[in-house]
Amino acid sequence: MRQAPVSLPLGIVVRRTPSVSRWAPWAYKAVSVIPGAGAAEWQVLREDGDVVEYHAATVPLELWHTDTEAYLTGLSARVPSIGVVMRDGADGDTDHPYDVLLATASPYEYQDYADSGEELLELVPMPEGLVALIRDFVEEHHEEEMFVKRRRDKSRVDGVEDGRGDPRISQLSDVYRAPRTGRPN
Known part of the structure; x- marks a missing residue:
């Protein structure tokens, strides 16, 4: 049975400052x-x-x-942070230039959005109360996974199967036979 997530509404504060670029009049940053x-x-x-x-x-x-x-990875960072993901507003509104898509406490989920390059990503420091809430959640639900080393199977993969093809498909003759260099068959 899949458990429902714990959800907390999180307001995102964005700061608009004059830009240093001549191509954009304003710079926006989640703070x-x-x-x-x-x-x-x-x-x-x-x-x-x-x-x-x-x-x-x-x-x-x-x-x-x-x-x-x-x-746990996010909480162990020097400054525990919330990842905020924003995307350019679709309507081109200059008063509301970005749509806030997501706020996440998972650095792994945040990193997934960094791969596309289409979103504006900011790490915002967590308030102490939020750090305590997430730490309590982790203590209640975290289960350590045991590391299981994979064992190799004992089958030999270096045998010569010259010209056999796929054994699951019946064939009248060999599909491919490698050329021989003067050696008898």
């Missing part, structure tokens, strides 16, 4: 998370000159009992 946040869509939290922080979205942080090894 923090708000555990237990309500729904929001690019709500302004703070303004300081040209720098604006938004509560961009609230997404569920899902903790699966089968991913506890990944959570």
